[in-house]
Amino acid sequence: MFENNSRTEISDLGEFGLIKRLTEGNELKNASSLKGIGDDCAVVDATSDTKKVITTDLLVEGVHFDLSYTPLKHLGYKAVVANLSDVFAMNAIPEQILVSVAMSNRFSVEAMEELYDGIYLACDKYKVDLVGGDTSNTKQGLTISITAIGVAAEEDIIYRNGAKENDLICVTGDLGAAYMGLQILEREKRIFLENPNIQPDIQNYDFIIGKQLKPECANKELEALKLAGIKPTSLIDISDGLASELFHIAEQSNVGVIIYEEKLPIDQQTFDVALEMNLNPPTVAFSGGEDYELLFTISQSDFEKVKAIKDIHIIGYCTPVSEGMFSYTKSGTKISLEKQGYKAF
Amino acid sequence: MFENNSRTEISDLGEFGLIKRLTEGNELKNASSLKGIGDDCAVVDATSDTKKVITTDLLVEGVHFDLSYTPLKHLGYKAVVANLSDVFAMNAIPEQILVSVAMSNRFSVEAMEELYDGIYLACDKYKVDLVGGDTSNTKQGLTISITAIGVAAEEDIIYRNGAKENDLICVTGDLGAAYMGLQILEREKRIFLENPNIQPDIQNYDFIIGKQLKPECANKELEALKLAGIKPTSLIDISDGLASELFHIAEQSNVGVIIYEEKLPIDQQTFDVALEMNLNPPTVAFSGGEDYELLFTISQSDFEKVKAIKDIHIIGYCTPVSEGMFSYTKSGTKISLEKQGYKAF
Numbered sequence: 001m002f003e004n005n006s007r008t009e010i011s012d013l014g015e016f017g018l019i020k021r022l023t024e025g026n027e028l029k030n031a032s033s034l035k036g037i038g039d040d041c042a043v044v045d046a047t048s049d050t051k052k053v054i055t056t057d058l059l060v061e062g063v064h065f066d067l068s069y070t071p072l073k074h075l076g077y078k079a080v081v082a083n084l085s086d087v088f089a090m091n092a093i094p095e096q097i098l099v100s101v102a103m104s105n106r107f108s109v110e111a112m113e114e115l116y117d118g119i120y121l122a123c124d125k126y127k128v129d130l131v132g133g134d135t136s137n138t139k140q141g142l143t144i145s146i147t148a149i150g151v152a153a154e155e156d157i158i159y160r161n162g163a164k165e166n167d168l169i170c171v172t173g174d175l176g177a178a179y180m181g182l183q184i185l186e187r188e189k190r191i192f193l194e195n196p197n198i199q200p201d202i203q204n205y206d207f208i209i210g211k212q213l214k215p216e217c218a219n220k221e222l223e224a225l226k227l228a229g230i231k232p233t234s235l236i237d238i239s240d241g242l243a244s245e246l247f248h249i250a251e252q253s254n255v256g257v258i259i260y261e262e263k264l265p266i267d268q269q270t271f272d273v274a275l276e277m278n279l280n281p282p283t284v285a286f287s288g289g290e291d292y293e294l295l296f297t298i299s300q301s302d303f304e305k306v307k308a309i310k311d312i313h314i315i316g317y318c319t320p321v322s323e324g325m326f327s328y329t330k331s332g333t334k335i336s337l338e339k340q341g342y343k344a345f
Numbered sequence: 346m347f348e349n350n351s352r353t354e355i356s357d358l359g360e361f362g363l364i365k366r367l368t369e370g371n372e373l374k375n376a377s378s379l380k381g382i383g384d385d386c387a388v389v390d391a392t393s394d395t396k397k398v399i400t401t402d403l404l405v406e407g408v409h410f411d412l413s414y415t416p417l418k419h420l421g422y423k424a425v426v427a428n429l430s431d432v433f434a435m436n437a438i439p440e441q442i443l444v445s446v447a448m449s450n451r452f453s454v455e456a457m458e459e460l461y462d463g464i465y466l467a468c469d470k471y472k473v474d475l476v477g478g479d480t481s482n483t484k485q486g487l488t489i490s491i492t493a494i495g496v497a498a499e500e501d502i503i504y505r506n507g508a509k510e511n512d513l514i515c516v517t518g519d520l521g522a523a524y525m526g527l528q529i530l531e532r533e534k535r536i537f538l539e540n541p542n543i544q545p546d547i548q549n550y551d552f553i554i555g556k557q558l559k560p561e562c563a564n565k566e567l568e569a570l571k572l573a574g575i576k577p578t579s580l581i582d583i584s585d586g587l588a589s590e591l592f593h594i595a596e597q598s599n600v601g602v603i604i605y606e607e608k609l610p611i612d613q614q615t616f617d618v619a620l621e622m623n624l625n626p627p628t629v630a631f632s633g634g635e636d637y638e639l640l641f642t643i644s645q646s647d648f649e650k651v652k653a654i655k656d657i658h659i660i661g662y663c664t665p666v667s668e669g670m671f672s673y674t675k676s677g678t679k680i681s682l683e684k685q686g687y688k689a690f
Contacts, residue, residue: 034396038597039504040434040582041398041495046391051379053386054476056401058445058490060483089385100403100490131399138405143483145403145445145490150386159384237385252383 008109010137018135021109022116026130030095032151033129042131044096044149051157053150055086061141069185072111074213075144076118082239083148084126085217085292089237090159092152094126100134100145107142115144126217158235158296163253167233167297169316170306172218174265175242176281179288180273181205181212207269215292221312222294228305232296243286245295247339250318250325253297259316259327259337282329286337353454355482363480366454367461371475375440377496378474387476389441389494396502398495400431406486414530417456419558420489421463427584428493429471430562430637434582435504437497439471445479445490452487460489471562503580503641508598512578512642514661515651517563519610520587521626524633525618526550526557552614560637566657567639573650577641588631590640592684595663595670598642604661604672604682627674631682 010018019037028036035043046052059065059079067075080097087094099119103112123130128148163169188200202209218237225232234253236245242264250257261282266274274281297318298306306312316327325337355363364382373381380388391397404410404424412420425442432439444464448457468475473493508514533545547554563582570577579598581590587609595602606627611619619626642663643651651657661672670682 035504040431040580041400041437041493043435043502044397044399046393046395046397048391048393050391052389052391052397052494054389054441054443054492054494055386056443056445056477056479056490056492058447058479058481058488060447060481060488062484063447063482086385090388092386096399098399098401098492100401102403102405102408102488132401134401134403136403136405137408138488139407140485143403143405143447143488145401147399147401147443147492148386149397149399157388159380235385 006110010103010105010107010109010112013109015135018109018112022112023130026120028129028131029127030129032095033131036129036131037133042096042098044131049153050151051154053087053090053092053152053157054147055083056145056147057083059144061143066189067142069189070213072114073118073121076115077122077214079144079146080119080122080128081215081217081292083146084122084128085237085239087148087150088217088219088222089235089294090150090152091156091222091235092150094128094148094150096129096131096149097123098132098147099130102136102138102143104138104140104142126219158232160234160236160249161252163234163249163255163297163318165255165318165320166300167318168300168303168306168314169257169259169295169297169318170312170314171238171242171265171293171295172221173291173293173311174267174270175238175285175291175293176274176288177208177211177267177270178215178290179284180270181208181210182290183277184209184273185212205269205273207267208273212290215290217292218294221309224309228309230298230302230305232298235294235296238291238293238295239289241287241289242295243337244339246325246337249295249297253318254321256319256321256323257316257325257337258319261327262330263313263315265313351455355448355450355452355454355457358454360480363454363457367457368475371465373474373476374472375474377440378476381474381476382478387441387443389476394498395496396499398432398435398437398497398502399492400428401490401492402428404489406488411534412487413534415558417459418463418466421460422467422559424489424491425464425467425473426560426562426637428491429467429473430582430584432493432495433562433564433567434580434639435495435497436501436567436580437495439473439493439495441474441476441494442468443477443492444475447481447483447488449483449485449487503577505579505581505594506597508579508594508600508642508663510600510663510665511645512663513645513648513651513659514602514604514640514642514663515657515659516583516587516610516638516640517566518636518638518656519612519615520583520630520636520638521619521633522553522556522612522615523560523635524629525615526553526555528622529554529618530557550614550618552612553618557635560635562637563639566654569654573654575643575647575650577643580639580641583636583638583640584634586632586634587640588682589684591670591682594640594642598663599666601664601666601668602661602670602682603664606672607675608658608660610658
């Protein structure tokens with residue numbers, strides 16, 4: 001699985017040695033990062049005109065990721081992106097992360113360096129500082145816990161509970177690609193396990209596999225909204241699947257929703273692979289998960305402004321809560337929206 | 346292992362149902378906790394005259410705790426205390442925690458409620474709010490990740506790097522008790538596994554077992570120092586063992602240390618059990634770990650003031666870095682201090 005030629009045992013370095021090796025050359029970029037790794041806590045600057053937002057996520061091998069087809073560098077990158085996506089979903093700017101890793105002795109120091117290469121790559125891309133964390137061992141597998149801290153002016157923070165009747169429902173990017181990428185990786189894994197001589201056939205699936213293995217945050221679209229003078233009325237990131245997130249917004253905002261399936265942004269490759277696997281593309285878009293796109297609502301008065309923004313798609317609108325949660329299929333059939341989504345259990 | 350009569354499977358509730366059950370009745374106590382569980386991030390208030398300190402810890406079953414003798418309620422309590430201890434070790438006040446838990450299907454909803462009972466108990470005791478987290482499953486075992494956030498004025502924050510030559514070295518409370526408690530629990534577990542009819546003999550070990558299973562933070566001693574007008578020059582909490590922490594302070598402050606073993610605060614029960622197990626009590630105090638006491642240095646000019654404070658013990662002083670790390674035994678022999686301490690690997 002690991003292509004490194006050399007293998008250093010983590011036990012040869014010890015915990016402090018490992019931390020030193022993994023954090024060498026780690027430089028703090030943000031003015032608010034006052035103290036990074038090396039004391040009992042990280043220290044972060046604050047100002048009275050801003051608030052801090054904080055999120056945390058725990059990723060477990062065999063549940064959230066499969067190392068037989070996930071390179072450790074990609075895993076590190078994706079783990080950071082998943083957390084930063086939650087910070088952007090408050091309309092805040094991420095500035096710091098803390099990373100805890102527990103690993104079995106199956107992992108070498110070089111393997112951990114690959115994981116941290118991905119973590120640092122995401123830190124560079126999104127201008128975030130690694131300021132703390134913890135490493136320890138496990139009897140089995142790899143567990144990663146990331147905490148991300150962001151900053152926002154109080155008036156900029158967007159919660160899930162602000163959607164109003166008649167608001168337009170929008171999503172960024174495209175949906176379902178990460179899920180279909182996962183299906184391809186799982187299929188090729190099964191084929192490989194049955195016959196190790198067959199090479200994986202993934203060259204026609206580069207887009208969806210890329211979305212699965214190396215997702216990005218939709219922060220550019222947030223910047224475009226700000227530039228256009230639009231402040232969404234509610235905002236959430238799509239990690240568990242569009243349907244699940246629609247229910248969060250609807251329940252917290254006390255509205256119903258109508259979604260038009262033909263408006264769902266589904267990439268051609270996602271669409272084709274879904275059909276190839278006998279899946280209904282809109283269902284994949286509703287339930288896929290791990291898109292790390294943003295779902296938000298805006299006032300109808302912002303319709304003209306939002307139309308001009310690239311990669312933002314209006315997929316429906318909010319109704320009175322009494323009207324429930326529905327979608328229209330392409331053929332015009334009205335169907336009840338299911339709270340399907342990705343389930344961790 | 347679990348004494349509950351009823352058993353609800355976590356899969357019956359699902360992730361959101363479990364979170365709802367575990368966070369029912371959770372009320373935010375601190376003015377700085379603006380938004381708790383229920384959105385993409387928690388939101389925390391900030392002021393320009395204070396800084397935020399942040400720490401995180403990952404606890405893995407079979408590595409950091411053994412559920413055959415650790416009640417889940419105690420585990421939850423201790424996991425919070427371990428994190429808050431790091432916040433106090435910056436001379437900051439903890440205000441928020443985020444808790445992530447990953448568990449296998451061996452655990453019931455009732456078991457998770459016991460764990461959270463302990464978490465909430467610690468939150469109440471230390472006036473901290475549970476504002477976020479994550480739950481998911483694992484194939485095996487229980488993993489807990491806690492992040493704690495505290496607040497302090499910049500001038501109050503105490504790092505590890507401020508100790509000066511001739512500063513007095515102090516510790517709170519007593520040392521080695523948690524380690525000896527662990528040895529008793531491990532011994533009784535072995536005896537029980539060999540012969541399940543023998544009842545565990547732990548009644549004479551209440552103090553050290555209590556220190557192992559339900560430690561507390563040494564925040565009262567920090568308050569006493571503040572009241573007495575003493576600001577330590579360096580500060581760290583003792584989680585990996587006194588020796589290990591002395592090396593952290595010495596290395597970061599660029600000093601040497603002299604410790605007098607006869608000055609080490611060792612409870613009589615710790616002392617007796619150490620001898621019973623053929624261990625040298627000072628070695629236990631140096632290397633035990635999990636004490637969650639505080640180690641700090643103060644200026645010699647604060648000597649008279651510190652003498653009057655209960656549960657604070659002067660155990661040595663700082664020397665020029667060239668003089669190295671030493672301790673004097675009771676008989677007056679000067680021996681080199683070993684960076685022993687608890688090792689996670």
